[in-house]
Amino acid sequence: MAGQNLVNLESVTAHVPGDASRVLLDAVSLGIERGERVGVVGLNGGGKTTLLEVLSGRREPNAGRVSRLGGLKLAYLTQGDDFPKGSTVRDVVLAEYGSDHEWASDAKARDVLGGLGIRDLERSTDGLSGGEKRRVALARALLGEPDLVVLDEPTNHLDIEGVTWLAEHLIARRCGVVVVTHDRWFLDSVCTRTWEVANGQVESYLGGYQDWVYARAERTKQADAAEARRRNLARKELAWLRRGPPARTSKPRYRIEAAEALIADVPPPRNSVELLNFATNRLGRTVLELEDATVKIGERTLLDHQTWRLGPGDRIGIVGVNGSGKTTLLRALTGERPLDGGKRVQGTTVQLAQLTQDLVDLPKDMRVLEAVEAVAKYVRFGKEEMTASQVAERLGFPPARQWTPVGRLSGGERRRLQLTRLLMAEPNVLLLDEPTNDLDVDTLTNLEDLLDGWPGTLIVVSHDRYLTERVCDTVVALFGDGRITHLPGGIEEYLRRRAIQGTDTSAPQTGPSAKATGSAAPKAVDAAAQRVARKEAQRLERRMTQLTKRAEQLHTKLAEAATDPQKLIELSSELKQVQAEQEQVEVEWLEAAERAEA
Known part of the structure; x- marks a missing residue:
């Protein structure tokens, strides 16, 4: 029944184990409804994982009360992917199925296994890579019929296609979802509500990442001078969002207009001409080149x-499925990995x-x-x-x-320190x-x-779709055909080409009975209808841009x-007509x- 809470927290308090002075949750009260999809954001170490553990019953709060719906079925994906020693993928993922025929006849099981690229069910979990373990653990959490799915960083180690599939899968399900992730595209695509964990409190916002940014922009409008830097950053981030395709936000239009007023005088995120001049002065004409x-x-x-030339000020994102060779390409660019043919050229500066x-x-x-200042x-x-x-x-x-x-320092903090030291060296x-x-x-x-x-010159390999689109001006892809393919349409074009190219959707390898189990490919989609819908959406985007310009002229x-x-x-009459058409x-x-994503 819609509106029914699956889990309720009442005045819950939780602190760091063994240190009562460090409070992570301070008298927090909230609930998760059936069918609601909640994204959890906040600083590392701020209590996001603790909130998930309390919600799922893996940890008892130090104070307060947690109540759950009777008979609640809950699936929980932790950040650690530990499996019994000597177990196989089948043991972990398909333990509840009695035979290959049973899981193969379950459309949801086939969808999950195919969508996550799990094919060799007899493989030992002891030899899996970190990314492979993540997919197996995620498959285990998604199978069955849970009322509530709790996911802690599910997009780690997933490529762009895997993240896209997971988003579509969760949207199609009717269960409740609570997810901690730093993937902002995923948050915006999946979540109907956002919880921000900060200073022991949990603030709730309707909608996904963009709606949360709107709310922060509104909140920072009244902030004091001590919050000036954060206010400007939120406004700049909002400006970036609003310059892209129209935001799919659940906020009322009057709130969007109020938020847009905050960014009326914010310049573009980057002054590309100015940065290109800086880069050319520092680098000259030749940067990095791979010839034949x-x-x-x-x-x-x-x-x-292949011949690939990187110029001064280029900002390039490299995409491709896991194992397509993106890291090897970076090593070839740096000279760490010798070429098997052709030559590499590096500018003298x-x-x-x-x-x-x-x-x-x-x-x-x-x-x-001290470690940072040791560099500069x-x-x-x-x-x-x-x-x-x-x-x-x-x-x-x-x-x-x-x-x-x-x-x-923790592993994550050491990685941040590594990045800080790199930037302090002022590489070009x-x-x-x-x-x-x-x-x-x-x-x-x-x-x-x-x-x-x-x-x-910036080269980025990332499964984070938002970051790639945000900091890169150009996207190239490795499709496994021996070429570096330029994508004028960015990641959307990459996903379209991958859909047309077709992925390897062979059934999971289960031994002699593999043929009898049928295909484990994900449920087919109407690609033609989606293409028509995408073209229609693009046409409407162009019309919205025209109307926006006309409205500005009328003002x-x-x-x-x-x-x-x-x-x-x-003029007022014409402006009203334009605004009505805009809506x-x-x-x-x-x-x-919606049709394009169905």
Whole structure:
């Protein structure tokens, strides 16, 4: 029944185990309704995972009461993917099914296994990679008929297609969902409500990530001077959102208009011309080039006589399925991985830095600020000069935390320190391999803000769709055909091409009975209807842009005609017609967008 709470928290308090002085949840009261999809955001270490543990019953609160609907079926995905030693994928995922025929006849089971790319059911879990373990654990959580699914960082290790599939799958289900993730595109696509965990409290907002940004922009309008930097950052982030395709927000229109007033004078996130001038002065004409390059991974050809030239100020995102060779391509660019044919050219003025997925050794005998200042005490991003302490704070190290010994940092904090030290070295070519791992939403926003003013050539490999679209001007893809394919339409074009190309949807390998189980491919979609809907949505977007420009022109003419009553009446009438059409086109766009995603 809609509106029925599955779980209620009443005045719940929880602190760090063994340290009653560090309160993570302070007299929190909230509930999750059946069918509601809630995204949980907040700083790392702020209590998001603790909230999930209390909701799911994995942890008892230190005070307060938790009540659950009788007979509640709950599935919980933790951040750790530990399986019984010696178990197989089948043991973990399909334990509740008696035979291959039983799970193969279950459409939902086939959808989950196919969507997550799980095919070899007899494989031992002991030898799985981190990404493979994540997919197996996620499949275990999604199978069955839970009333409530609680997911802690489910998008970690998933590629863009995996994240897209997971979003569509959760939207199609009718169960409640509570999810902690730093993937902002996922939050905006899936969630009907957002919980922000901060300072022991949980604030609830209707809608997904964009709605949360709107709410923060409204809230910061009344903020005091001490919050000035955060206010400007929220306004800049909102400006970015509103310059993209029309936001699919659940906020009333009058609240959107109020939020838009906050960003009326905010410049674009990046001054591309100015940054290009900076980059050209620092780099010259030649940056990195692969000429007639061939790269092989075992028997597979990653690059087949490809020529790729990176210029000063280029901002390029590289996308592809897991295992497509994105990291190998970065290593070829840096020269770490020799080419199997062709040649690599590097400009004489290039100062290259790379953030890898592996943690590097850091000076454990230093404190955080000392480790940053050991690289440099000041750094310049475009026209802005910042101290080492300011950069460290922007990347998640508040002043008090900057005096923590490096040896006592968590894995996520060490990765943030690694990134901070890279930026302090002022490289003019920066390669980032999955930079969003272990970063919370606020830290990601700050990183993007820093990169907005960074004058150099930027190459990003990330499954974070939002970050790629936010900081990169160009997207290229590895489709497994030996080429580097430029995508003028960005990630949307990548997903369309992958759908047309077709993924490997063979059934999971189950031994001799594999043929009898049938295909484990995800449920087929009407691709033709989706393409028609996408074209319609694009046409409506163009019309909305035209109407917006016309409305701006009419507002200007109204101001100029202040002393001409007759002209004012004519212009006002036309403006009302334009605004009415804007609302109608917006409704039609939303409907087309829904059909395109169905």
